[in-house]
């Protein structure tokens with residue numbers, strides 16, 4: 001049920017940010033420096049101002065909102081996360097005794113610029129979507145070798161670059177790289193011709209760990225989730241990926257949506273991973289519903305403004321949950337930090353309209369995708385914009401993620 005708020009724009013069935021959601025971001029305006037805020041309806045509740053006015057005092061000792069990121073809250077752990085969420089709910093709920101004081105802390109989202117909501121300490125990207133792995137494997141290695149032999153046993157991943165993570169709205173410049181067509185004798189250094197998006201969710205580690213972590217503990221370490229677009233240069237990837245996996249193909253940029261939707265807000269939407277074809281080893285087995293039922297959509301916009309929905313899918317298509325990925329990540333003793341970002345891997349459904357990358361949608365360029373203006377695309381062209389959207393649909397409300405947007409600019413001229 002929709003929880004009513006005195007912020008009236010938060011009380012509609014189609015707002016992404018009802019009181020049930022309360023996602024965390026960092027914003028600035030013409031007169032306010034970057035600071036932490038909570039989305040409510042079409043407004044932002046300024047946490048720094050609320051902390052200074054004593055509205056959220058008593059939960060903790062040191063100031064949590066003196067800094068322009070959520071890392072201090074993330075590091076504090078799950079009991080503080082719950083207490084803070086409860087306090088924010090009380091302040092913003094219909095009939096709140098704090099309404100007059102809280103009103104002074106509201107800023108219109110239309111006046112705000114969004115920034116990265118947390119300091120990204122590390123970035124790991126996984127490959128945990130079965131349909132995606134099967135599609136890509138079929139194209140790269142043939143149908144018989146589509147799924148690597150380890151795939152049903154471990155969530156495969158690679159260590160990415162935290163430095164490449166950017167906020168939604170940041171323009172993405174087409175990368176240069178070493179490319180080699182299958183029939184060419186030698187590689188060339190040139191702008192990527194097969195630049196692509198990947199529809200993913202990002203899980204944000206809140207509490208740090210050292211040593212092995214169980215799936216249950218891992219689930220409790222995850223602060224929240226964002227939409228994530230892992231921009232990918234397929235021609236660079238095809239030449240470089242053996243034997244150590246992707247490197248420069250994935251290093252240009254990774255965009256994330258500006259609002260961290262907390263694990264707690266997503267609790268009503270928990271669901272199980274799909275049935276296992278082979279049992280997982282005990283340290284990776286499911287111990288409860290740790291995936292989430294989140295509808296996802298990818299929209300392509302041409303430089304002229306023609307929109308085409310490229311794909312509709314759902315986060316529950318993943319074979320491994322982020323908790324399982326995190327548990328696997330620690331299995332060798334790898335320490336995890338607050339601010340670790342884990343990309344889920346590309347999320348594709350079984351149907352052709354549910355594929356989370358152009359590589360799959362155009363089947364490696366063999367079947368270009370038709371756009372609404374009559375043109376077509378095999379991969380992203382200069383000036384194209386890609387928008388990811390996500391929402392979990394409840395009874396009379398939704399938990400929205402907002403948008404994760406990026407426009408591809410021409411490569412540098414050399």
Ligand code: CA
Nearest residue numbers: 125198230346
């Ligand atoms: Ca990826």
